Amino acid sequence: MTDIDCYHEQLQRDAQFLCSDQRMDTELVDRLVLQLNRIYPQILSDKEAHKFRNLSIPTEVRLAELLKHLYGKGDEACHEFYRGLHIHADDIYSSLPTRVKQRETADSKWTNSVAVYPERFVLNDRGPLFFLSCFSFVVGIAMLYYYGEGETLRCTGPFLHCSAARLSKGAKDVLITYAEVGKQKN
Known part of the structure; x- marks a missing residue:
């Protein structure tokens, strides 16, 4: 998904998925309608909210009409619907076709731009x-x-003194002691 894509277009692509998903039950649709009505009355008036909460109409039909209504209201209304869906049903929101495609695109860009080097712990x-x-x-x-x-x-005395430079303290002391003893013998 690019920045050019707007919520208006995303809702058009996701509408079929939303209408066919069994998780979009009556309770969830009512919560979404109430949120849009209470927080954004300019998007969904009281009369419209009452129409979309009418239990005598099947949930699938009410949801399809709600999506069509929001699509007609514009990009901001679609954005607020997505926000409400994200708040009330994150599992549905994350499984929307546009969200899945957006994640796949982001993952493919990320894996192409980052090179993974296996760690090697080899001293020699x-x-x-x-x-x-x-x-x-x-x-x-x-x-x-x-x-x-x-x-x-x-x-070999000077050679042993130089060789002792990279050794541990105990080994260095032993090697230097041998070098000094060798000098004293002569």
């Missing part, structure tokens, strides 16, 4: 072999430093 997409190779490398360096003797392994 390289896989378990990459993790094992990195872990093995770090364990190898640590073992070389801890068990290694000689001048060639002295260069």
Whole structure:
């Protein structure tokens, strides 16, 4: 439904549905007529309200005449009828063909304009072999430093200090302690 469509046109489209819907019973039609008469007497006068509340005429006929009368009164009268229907029978109001079409149009516009991206909670997409190779490398360096003797392994001290930067506090303390002990041995 666009903004160009008015309540006058909507009532014309919904009239058949309203007249055939079983939920539009005598009580609901009377409430709508009374609301239009009491709140908007310029739309429905006392004489007209009495005519539309006459119980000797079947409800379907009275409703069809009421809709025809409101259609003849113009857009404001149709708007007030929809407002009353929304207040007194929201389930009927929401199932009107024009409302259903309006919701479908709004839903299709909304789904086309919003891209849905599935959430991914992946810390590392390289896989378990990459993790094992990195872990093995770090364990190898640590073992070389801890068990290694000689001048060639002295260069691993600065490397271990830099490696400790991204570790937790406990692991960092252990790694730096090993580096300091290695310097004191030499």
